Amino acid sequence: MNTNVPFKKTLLAFSLVASFIAADADDKPKDHLVFTNPKLISGSQLQLHSVYQFKDVMPGIDANLSIDSLVGGATVATIDDNSDGVGYSDALQPQVTIPGKNLGLLHEAYAVFGVSFLNHSTNSAVALQSVAATALDIDGNLTLKEFAEINMEGGSASFMSNTLDIAVTRLLSLLGNSKFRADNILGIERTGIDTAALGNMFSVANNNISSFKIKYGATSLLTGGTTRQFSLYLKGFQYPNQITLPVKLVDFSANYSKPAISLSWKSAQEIDFNYYELEHSSDGEVFTTTSLVFGAGVNGGGAEYTYVDRSVKVTQGLIYYRLKMVDIDGNFTYSPVRIVRLGDVPNTLALTIYPNPVANDLRITLPPSWQGKQVNIDLYNASGQRVNTLALSNSSQTESMSVTTLERGIYFVKASCGGETAAQQIIKK
Numbered sequence: 443m444n445t446n447v448p449f450k451k452t453l454l455a456f457s458l459v460a461s462f463i464a465a466d467a468d469d470k471p472k473d474h475l476v477f478t479n480p481k482l483i484s485g486s487q488l489q490l491h492s493v494y495q496f497k498d499v500m501p502g503i504d505a506n507l508s509i510d511s512l513v514g515g516a517t518v519a520t521i522d523d524n525s526d527g528v529g530y531s532d533a534l535q536p537q538v539t540i541p542g543k544n545l546g547l548l549h550e551a552y553a554v555f556g557v558s559f560l561n562h563s564t565n566s567a568v569a570l571q572s573v574a575a576t577a578l579d580i581d582g583n584l585t586l587k588e589f590a591e592i593n594m595e596g597g598s599a600s601f602m603s604n605t606l607d608i609a610v611t612r613l614l615s616l617l618g619n620s621k622f623r624a625d626n627i628l629g630i631e632r633t634g635i636d637t638a639a640l641g642n643m644f645s646v647a648n649n650n651i652s653s654f655k656i657k658y659g660a661t662s663l664l665t666g667g668t669t670r671q672f673s674l675y676l677k678g679f680q681y682p683n684q685i686t687l688p689v690k691l692v693d694f695s696a697n698y699s700k701p702a703i704s705l706s707w708k709s710a711q712e713i714d715f716n717y718y719e720l721e722h723s724s725d726g727e728v729f730t731t732t733s734l735v736f737g738a739g740v741n742g743g744g745a746e747y748t749y750v751d752r753s754v755k756v757t758q759g760l761i762y763y764r765l766k767m768v769d770i771d772g773n774f775t776y777s778p779v780r781i782v783r784l785g786d787v788p789n790t791l792a793l794t795i796y797p798n799p800v801a802n803d804l805r806i807t808l809p810p811s812w813q814g815k816q817v818n819i820d821l822y823n824a825s826g827q828r829v830n831t832l833a834l835s836n837s838s839q840t841e842s843m844s845v846t847t848l849e850r851g852i853y854f855v856k857a858s859c860g861g862e863t864a865a866q867q868i869i870k871k
Contacts (some may be wrong), residue, residue, distance in 0.1 A: 475499040475676035477534035480522050488518045503568060504560045514551030515541035519669050529635050534674035538658050542666040552659020559652055567818055567833040569652040574678035576645040579635050580608050582626040585664050591657035593621035596691060597648025603683040605641035620775055622646050640681055649692055652833035695838040696763050696780035697813040703751040703782050705763060712739030719766035720749060726762040758785045781840040783807045791864045793857055799869040800845055807840045812859040822854045845870055
């Protein structure tokens with residue numbers, strides 16, 4: 443880090459707000475997770491795809507932090523800086539350098555970090571029941587404006603109704619999940635990191651979180667570079683005159699017991715909600731409506747739904763499902779896509795994997811007895827290093843895992859459910 447380059451701090455705060463605490467009964471947990479003393483466990487210092495581990499962020503839980511993307515010339519200057527006494531010693535505090543551009547053209551640069559939670563003893567993925575994330579001090583000036591984007595693959599965002607400093611928007615990912623982004627619009631630098639500065643912050647909350655992504659960056663007109671410091675502080679906040687952008691879906695699964703396809707989903711809240719439109723597709727691209735299911739939540743609360751699809755005429759191949767969730771005002775969002783593999787599935791502990799070799803997305807059909815249960819799916823490279831993981835609280839018959847960014851070679855898929863395990867080799871082309 444060039445100490446002559448000015449920097450600002452933006453804090454992204456995370457709070458474990460659930461009763462789930464991986465600790466002994468006699469332990470009294472803190473009200474926040476503690477990120478201190480990171481250790482590089484993979485890759486090169488501060489470089490793309492490097493992974494750092496923070497031990498005991500809460501009792502029995504470790505956290506891995508990965509540098510997943512660097513866009514627009516952004517670089518990571520420091521992974522966790524507490525040297526100047528500004529911010530929070532228990533927080534994760536990376537510094538991201540935003541480069542300058544010739545001619546003063548507007549440009550955007552950012553770093554994407556991935557956070558995943560692991561069991562301290564077994565190093566296996568752990569899903570926290572509920573996580574809340576608050577981005578603090580999103581500010582800027584006439585030539586540079588910060589932004590923070592939180593991707594928990596759904597959830598809800600909340601912020602002050604009368605804030606002028608930031609604009610919060612809900613964005614849809616490729617699979618229909620929501621992520622939330624706040625951009626500074628006022629262009630005023632705020633002093634320090636102040637949790638009372640409610641106009642510069644927003645919160646995102648979701649359930650069953652084993653991993654999530656954070657994007658930190660800025661849009662800039664600067665011709666010279668600048669380094670901004672960010673902080674991840676695990677603590678939630680409430681807002682006066684709060685606005686909530688709800689994403690209602692908590693869980694959505696698709697299971698198959700020949701010849702029936704059963705869909706089930708659960709919502710956390712249904713505020714100004716109208717109906718679910720269940721859609722299916724044979725190619726994952728073109729979807730048609732199977733049925734309409736009207737919302738059953740009472741007084742803004744959630745509800746649980748089941749539906750048996752008897753409209754499918756084919757007996758082999760893949761069927762893709764998604765939910766179109768339509769509000770009273772006509773606005774809508776999509777659920778994640780779920781997949782069912784038709785035909786005879788061996789009633790054994792074997793995995794059925796397609797395609798193999800694979801280029802982009804891997805389809806993993808689980809043993810029939812595992813459907814609807816808690817399942818962990820891990821992907822290992824030939825050296826035995828885990829490179830991807832899925833932690834499922836309510837597994838579908840067929841799950842999807844992206845391998846697009848992996849290098850070519852041999853990998854191993856290992857899935858576990860209770861005390862049962864199954865594994866298969868795949869080839870990434």
